[in-house]
Amino acid sequence: MQEAGEGSSAVDVKDLRREYVTRSFLKKTTKVTAALDGISLRVARGELFGLIGPNGAGKTTTIKILTTLLSPTSGSAKILDLDINKDMYEIRRRIGIVFGGERGLYNRVTAVENLKYFADLYGVPPSEITGRVKKMIEMVGLEGRENERVEKYSRGMKQRLHIAKALIHDPELVFLDEPTIGLDPGGARDIRNMVRGMKKDGKSIFLTTHNMFEADELCDRVAVISRGKIVALDTPAGLKKSAKDISVIELQTYGADANFVQRIEKIGGVTRVVADLDSERQSIRVQTEFPTEVLPTIVGLAGDVNIIDKSIREPTLEDAYLRLVEE
Amino acid sequence: MVSRVQAVRAAARMTMKIFFADPQWIIPAIIAPFIFTLVALLLFRNETGPLLLYAVLGGGLMGMWGTTVYGSGTSITFDRFNGTMEATLAAPVPLMWIIGGRVAWNTFIGVINGGIILVIGTLWFRTGISIANPLAFTFATVVTYVSLSSFGLMLATVYVLTRQGGFIMNSLEVPVYIATGTMFPVALLPLATQPVAFILGPTWGIEAIRKAAIAGYTGLATSYWTDIGILAIETAAYFAISFYLFGRVERLAKRNGTLEEY
Numbered sequence: 001m002q003e004a005g006e007g008s009s010a011v012d013v014k015d016l017r018r019e020y021v022t023r024s025f026l027k028k029t030t031k032v033t034a035a036l037d038g039i040s041l042r043v044a045r046g047e048l049f050g051l052i053g054p055n056g057a058g059k060t061t062t063i064k065i066l067t068t069l070l071s072p073t074s075g076s077a078k079i080l081d082l083d084i085n086k087d088m089y090e091i092r093r094r095i096g097i098v099f100g101g102e103r104g105l106y107n108r109v110t111a112v113e114n115l116k117y118f119a120d121l122y123g124v125p126p127s128e129i130t131g132r133v134k135k136m137i138e139m140v141g142l143e144g145r146e147n148e149r150v151e152k153y154s155r156g157m158k159q160r161l162h163i164a165k166a167l168i169h170d171p172e173l174v175f176l177d178e179p180t181i182g183l184d185p186g187g188a189r190d191i192r193n194m195v196r197g198m199k200k201d202g203k204s205i206f207l208t209t210h211n212m213f214e215a216d217e218l219c220d221r222v223a224v225i226s227r228g229k230i231v232a233l234d235t236p237a238g239l240k241k242s243a244k245d246i247s248v249i250e251l252q253t254y255g256a257d258a259n260f261v262q263r264i265e266k267i268g269g270v271t272r273v274v275a276d277l278d279s280e281r282q283s284i285r286v287q288t289e290f291p292t293e294v295l296p297t298i299v300g301l302a303g304d305v306n307i308i309d310k311s312i313r314e315p316t317l318e319d320a321y322l323r324l325v326e327e
Numbered sequence: 328m329v330s331r332v333q334a335v336r337a338a339a340r341m342t343m344k345i346f347f348a349d350p351q352w353i354i355p356a357i358i359a360p361f362i363f364t365l366v367a368l369l370l371f372r373n374e375t376g377p378l379l380l381y382a383v384l385g386g387g388l389m390g391m392w393g394t395t396v397y398g399s400g401t402s403i404t405f406d407r408f409n410g411t412m413e414a415t416l417a418a419p420v421p422l423m424w425i426i427g428g429r430v431a432w433n434t435f436i437g438v439i440n441g442g443i444i445l446v447i448g449t450l451w452f453r454t455g456i457s458i459a460n461p462l463a464f465t466f467a468t469v470v471t472y473v474s475l476s477s478f479g480l481m482l483a484t485v486y487v488l489t490r491q492g493g494f495i496m497n498s499l500e501v502p503v504y505i506a507t508g509t510m511f512p513v514a515l516l517p518l519a520t521q522p523v524a525f526i527l528g529p530t531w532g533i534e535a536i537r538k539a540a541i542a543g544y545t546g547l548a549t550s551y552w553t554d555i556g557i558l559a560i561e562t563a564a565y566f567a568i569s570f571y572l573f574g575r576v577e578r579l580a581k582r583n584g585t586l587e588e589y
């Protein structure tokens with residue numbers, strides 16, 4: 001594992017735990033879910049840090065605790081060297097939060113009115129608000145549409161506005177919870193470019209994602225979280241290296257079905273098969289330590305299935321990730 | 328810490344913008360108390376002079392009360408409609424100041440509402456109603472507005488601290504009209520209910536407004552300035568209680584991660 005350097009950090013988390021207690025309707029039974037099961041990590045100032053993990057792994061819970069919206073059950077966390085329990089308002093003033101999605105904006109009023117409101121809440125000096133709002137609108141590319149009601153915005157435009165809102169008070173550290181979820185490829189690319197811009201401006205960034213490509217492309221370091229625990233923490237390159245012992249056979253086929261996939265799974269030395277059978281042309285990825293032996297076996301099994309393309313490649317971050325979260 | 332005044336102003340302004348952007352709010356905020364008041368006024372239609380002014384003022388004050396009680400609920404449930412609960416809870420200002428800004432606007436609508444009822448009541452009955460001491464009347468109205476806001480702020484927390492917030496508010500509305508003497512002079516109420524009236528600040532606001540408006544009005548045996556003094560003290564107490572209750576609400580929200588669940 002790689003560690004952030006010593007000294008002042010943007011985020012410093014030690015053994016953070018969070019349980020949710022849910023009572024059944026009649027309050028007869030209580031169920032305790034450990035959403036976070038003791039996580040520790042450090043993010044250096046100026047670093048772009050990613051937290052990746054499957055649904056329900058605890059990503060949003062982590063962000064809520066670090067942004068002082070939720071108290072941990074135990075453990076400690078420092079944000080910009082301030083304690084999340086003691087310096088709540090000071091932390092909030094110095095961080096930006098992008099929860100994203102359809103929520104979090106006042107839909108009945110315009111983008112400008114939203115930004116002015118949040119500028120006031122975050123204590124931007126009144127004389128600077130107009131200039132700051134204009135700058136943010138330009139930065140996220142909403143010029144020309146800024147005086148329309150937010151309810152008329154597309155999903156992508158709302159997400160840009162979320163970014164503008166989070167940066168309105170020029171925070172030192174920005175938290176983004178799945179910032180590109182639900183966006184089309186172009187919209188997601190724009191948001192990723194904005195995140196890069198934030199880093200260039202010297203901000204520290206903590207983001208969560210499902211998307212391995214995004215984590216690989218953006219992040220200096222990545223923590224993989226699974227069922228409330230950090231199962232790996234490294235640079236994207238380091239994580240890929242940890243999966244060096246596996247290779248991936250990629251197949252493009254006509255006529256493959258679930259039955260064919262099952263037969264591949266049964267071949268000795270195959271650790272995982274990921275198949276997309278929905279389209280006319282199917283893509284199948286087979287993870288194995290012994291690609292040169294497994295590939296001929298698959299070809300031998302093909303029968304009616306037409307293998308139109310086959311290749312052996314190095315593991316991607318996604319391969320490393322899938323192995324980690326499913327272990 | 329961030330300027331709270333700035334936050335209060337921003338919250339009031341945003342509430343105003345949404346109020347005008349979304350006409351459906353006008354029904355519960357203005358029309359409902361207004362109709363209720365007109366019905367009450369009809370009961371007094373054969374009266375003249377001071378008693379009529381008493382009734383018309385009562386109508387206006389009822390409008391103010393109704394909107395305060397309604398508004399205190401919407402001030403805190405507002406984020407549920409807007410999906411902005413997290414954004415509000417994440418702000419670097421204590422929740423009380425944001426809700427305070429909303430309550431300030433909603434109560435202001437109540438005052439406007441009271442004013443409209445007063446004007447229409449006056450025109451309707453076509454008796455030359457005149458305010459005895461306009462300056463004292465205006466001052467008492469402003470102080471009552473602040474007091475109503477502090478009371479509304481305190482009520483707002485009830486909505487979060489209990490699931491039955493809405494129910495409690497609805498069942499409170501009419502007793503409050505009666506207890507505070509909006510409809511009948513407090514002096515006429517059974518002795519047992521009078522202490523309730525006396526701890527409700529607006530009782531004193533209404534008393535002061537009537538003393539300023541109606542020449543020769545004899546309500547409670549207190550003077551105008553005594554009423555204002557008691558009103559000020561009770562208002563300060565409401566703010567203090569709100570401060571405490573909002574602290575609890577915020578701690579609860581942080582523990583559960585949301586405001587929405589209780």
Ligand SMILES: Nc1ncnc2c1ncn2[C@@H]1O[C@H](COP(=O)(O)OP(=O)(O)OP(=O)(O)O)[C@@H](O)[C@H]1O
Pocket residue numbers: 020021022033034035053054055056057058059060061062583584
């Ligand atoms: N308010 C809540 N009450 C009870 N359980 C909760 C609550 N919020 C989250 N959980 C549970 O805690 C765990 C972690 O949830 P969390 O939302 O942090 O996951 P996530 O990694 O953000 O997932 P996703 O990718 O779906 O957003 C899940 O098992 C979830 O069901």
Ligand SMILES: [Mg+2]
Pocket residue numbers: 059060061177
């Ligand atoms: Mg999540």
